[in-house]
Amino acid sequence: MKIRKGDKVKILLGKDRGKTGTVDHVDAKKGLVLVGGVNMFKKHAKPKSENDKSSGGIIDKVRPMPISKVQLICAKCGKITRAGFSLSKNGKERICLKCKAQI
Numbered sequence: 001m002k003i004r005k006g007d008k009v010k011i012l013l014g015k016d017r018g019k020t021g022t023v024d025h026v027d028a029k030k031g032l033v034l035v036g037g038v039n040m041f042k043k044h045a046k047p048k049s050e051n052d053k054s055s056g057g058i059i060d061k062v063r064p065m066p067i068s069k070v071q072l073i074c075a076k077c078g079k080i081t082r083a084g085f086s087l088s089k090n091g092k093e094r095i096c097l098k099c100k101a102q103i
Helices: none
Strands: 008-011 020-027 032-035 040-045 057-062 070-073 083-088 091-096
Touching: 008 032
Parallel strands: none
Antiparallel strands: 008 020, 008 070, 020 032, 040 057, 083 091
């Protein structure tokens, strides 16, 4: 998986096209990523019990999106890029394919 938790990404498609955010969670098996503050939806929730009236209402919730709709942003050059791999003494490292910097 070339995109990992904590990476800064840009949204390519959908209603949030052009927005940026950091990856909070990656589900490699399903091919989904959870980007904080992006792909927000409203959820209508009932109160948990009759005594607790405050827990119900309309809640903003972040939903996962396909990993193909996001592109990695390089920390050094600040451009959207694909991630490549290089072998070094420390092992396999991810690099930016535009500026060759380590991600």
